[in-house]
Amino acid sequence: MKFIYFDESGSRDEGDVFVMCGLMVDAYKLRKKTADFDEMFAALLTRHPGSGTELKTKRFINGKGGWRAVPAQERKAFLTDVCRLAVSNGGKLFGIGLSFEAFDAAIDAGYGHPFGNNYWLASSMFSSALVQKKMQGVKNSKGLTVVIMDDNKVDMPKLSDGLYNAEAWYDPLYQIRGRRRGKPIWIDRKPTDRFDHIINTAFAIKSDHSSLVQVADAICYVYRRHLELKTADEIWDGEQEFYQDLVAILEPHRDKLGQAPTASSVSFFKAACHPDWVI
Secondary structure: OEEEEEEEEEEOOOOEEEEEEEEEEHHHHHHHHHHHHHHHHHHHHHOOOOOOOOOOOOHHHHOOOHHOOOOOHHHHHHHHHHHHHHHHHHHHHEEEEHHHHHHHHHOOOOOOOOOOOHHHHHHHHHHHHHHHHHOOOOOOOOOOEEEEOOOOOOHHHHHHHHOOOOOOHHHHHHHEEEEOOOOEEEOOOOOOHHHEEEEEEEEOOOOOOHHHHHHHHHHHHHHHHHOOOOOOOOOOOOOHHHHHHHHHHHHHHHHOOOOOOOOOHHHHHHHOOOOOOOO
């Protein structure tokens, strides 16, 4: 069994980039990875008491509030260690990086996205479909996955319904290849097969109740800032190189869509992605 912890970073009033990304961990490694992060974070707070109680990466890396007491180089080193911890011992990443401009254009193009212009639901459904695609081939039920989202009280019920009563529109995102009369084909999905490797539905948790949601927050912000820096007017010296190095740690462990049939859902998400996000 797997557990995957999702968070997101970015909003329309902050810029053009939105990233949702999840950290997947095997169940038997879950306690160890959680304990390792808790130990790292506790050691940081011991060195700098009163600096913070929870890792909110944007505030942390920019030295906002109590984090101002932590030297910049130590903040950078800590974030680097968090990224290394995330992908160590088999940690995998699943997610999507949107450009709001591209997302709106994709909505207007009429691909039939079931949740309209809701970018949070678009991202969470795509990420769940990506988990389904990659885990449905894992044998002996070891690919069954518990999806845990940073709490979103408005949209979580809609996500739960979307996964439980999945529409055929999503099928091409996780279709698998087969053969008929010696020729390769895409195998149609049965309604009972849709999202059948996600256990029951998605679950919500508060970030301050989950270490690994805080790690997912760090991953999301790293990817978001990396994309923002492609067009940013103001950056601090060495910022682009810093985030490029962090992405280099993460990217080899991020699962991508890969081959998929020509279909509205596939075309929609390819069109909605940030141009520098490899889907």
